[in-house]
Amino acid sequence: MNEIQNLAAEIKKFADARDWEQFHTPKNLSMAVAGEAGELVAEFQWLTADQSLRSNMSPEKLKDVEFEIADVAIYLIRLADVLGIDIADVVIKKIAINKLRF
Amino acid sequence: MNEIQNLAAEIKKFADARDWEQFHTPKNLSMAVAGEAGELVAEFQWLTADQSLRSNMSPEKLKDVEFEIADVAIYLIRLADVLGIDIADVVIKKIAINKLRF
Amino acid sequence: MNEIQNLAAEIKKFADARDWEQFHTPKNLSMAVAGEAGELVAEFQWLTADQSLRSNMSPEKLKDVEFEIADVAIYLIRLADVLGIDIADVVIKKIAINKLRF
Amino acid sequence: MNEIQNLAAEIKKFADARDWEQFHTPKNLSMAVAGEAGELVAEFQWLTADQSLRSNMSPEKLKDVEFEIADVAIYLIRLADVLGIDIADVVIKKIAINKLRF
Numbered sequence: 001m002n003e004i005q006n007l008a009a010e011i012k013k014f015a016d017a018r019d020w021e022q023f024h025t026p027k028n029l030s031m032a033v034a035g036e037a038g039e040l041v042a043e044f045q046w047l048t049a050d051q052s053l054r055s056n057m058s059p060e061k062l063k064d065v066e067f068e069i070a071d072v073a074i075y076l077i078r079l080a081d082v083l084g085i086d087i088a089d090v091v092i093k094k095i096a097i098n099k100l101r102f
Numbered sequence: 103m104n105e106i107q108n109l110a111a112e113i114k115k116f117a118d119a120r121d122w123e124q125f126h127t128p129k130n131l132s133m134a135v136a137g138e139a140g141e142l143v144a145e146f147q148w149l150t151a152d153q154s155l156r157s158n159m160s161p162e163k164l165k166d167v168e169f170e171i172a173d174v175a176i177y178l179i180r181l182a183d184v185l186g187i188d189i190a191d192v193v194i195k196k197i198a199i200n201k202l203r204f
Numbered sequence: 205m206n207e208i209q210n211l212a213a214e215i216k217k218f219a220d221a222r223d224w225e226q227f228h229t230p231k232n233l234s235m236a237v238a239g240e241a242g243e244l245v246a247e248f249q250w251l252t253a254d255q256s257l258r259s260n261m262s263p264e265k266l267k268d269v270e271f272e273i274a275d276v277a278i279y280l281i282r283l284a285d286v287l288g289i290d291i292a293d294v295v296i297k298k299i300a301i302n303k304l305r306f
Numbered sequence: 307m308n309e310i311q312n313l314a315a316e317i318k319k320f321a322d323a324r325d326w327e328q329f330h331t332p333k334n335l336s337m338a339v340a341g342e343a344g345e346l347v348a349e350f351q352w353l354t355a356d357q358s359l360r361s362n363m364s365p366e367k368l369k370d371v372e373f374e375i376a377d378v379a380i381y382l383i384r385l386a387d388v389l390g391i392d393i394a395d396v397v398i399k400k401i402a403i404n405k406l407r408f
Contacts, residue, residue: 003105023352027154030146031351034238037139038344044132045337046329052129054185070196073189083156087175094172125250133249136340140242147235148227207309231358234350241343248336256333258389274400277393287360291379295313298376
């Protein structure tokens with residue numbers, strides 16, 4: 001089993017144990033992705049480009065950013081899993097399309 | 103090299119070939135994640151929960167959703183790469199924290 | 205009738221004429237706000253702070269930004285209207301709270 | 307002075323008193339709009355369409371939603387003000403365009 005499928009299985013196990021599948025419709029999960037992406041962008045909203053570099057972040061700030069990235073990833077992986085979409089596969093396909101466009 | 107690192111390398115190669123590193127500050131990439139998450143949630147905004155299931159989506163709609171998921175993933179993976187953050191690692195850590203909370 | 209209520213009435217008339225009330229649940233409208241906010245932030249994602257100033261924007265870019273601001277406003281005003289919330293009132297209340305916090 | 311201009315003046319006064327103009331570039335404010343829109347959509351992510359109606363919300367939930375709407379409005383009004391954009395004007399223009407499209 002590859003890395004993203006493994007994470008998807010962990011996330012599903014966590015949700016199932018709490019009876020949360022009922023909430024995990026694709027519609028709701030797309031909202032959760034957007035909600036967490038909002039928290040992620042909020043971490044950077046008052047920083048300059050320079051201040052947003054890892055070397056200029058405090059350890060606490062970096063940890064906050066790490067967990068916001070994790071939250072977006074968790075819901076994105078869960079959404080793809082519920083829809084039967086292979087993220088690695090569609091990423092590779094999208095890069096190929098972008099190569100033709102740009 | 104694991105799966106997500108492999109995708110990160112592909113995305114970096116694509117950006118480098120177009121001289122886009124200059125735009126790929128963490129701040130800007132967090133905005134790109136939020137922008138793409140907005141397009142993803144927009145795919146689902148007028149659907150009922152039922153209509154958002156894979157079995158009820160047209161092949162065209164599913165393809166649109168796949169590419170929006172890919173776009174969010176591309177910028178999220180790129181952001182983590184630029185910040186030196188291992189997505190799989192922080193996802194596993196965040197699930198462990200969530201297990202204590204819920 | 206005040207300015208925002210007047211806009212809300214125009215937006216409602218537009219939606220009613222197309223039989224769109226059925227789609228305008230608070231849940232769906234919150235998604236539309238997030239979707240349009242994603243398009244708005246995308247307009248600025250590759251600009252520096254300086255390039256994002258009005259004086260440094262092309263007329264075409266400014267027009268794009270104006271319409272993205274309009275789109276967020278339209279769905280935010282519609283959401284508040286559907287929920288019976290007076291935006292001016294809650295903005296004034298929130299500023300008062302912020303004065304105590306900051 | 308009309309209603310939205312009046313709110314913009316209040317928000318500006320609040321920001322000026324805290325020396326926050328320096329942070330209020332259009333780029334940063336577009337991020338703040340997206341961040342707050344993320345918090346708004348998160349309020350609705352696990353609710354059904356029915357549960358999202360005002361009549362089915364608890365007073366506490368309604369208050370949370372009111373303040374999230376206020377937060378999006380505050381940054382959207384501030385962004386428009388900083389860019390010299392009249393929200394009511396662009397909303398009316400956008401509705402006219404939408405009438406031709408739909």
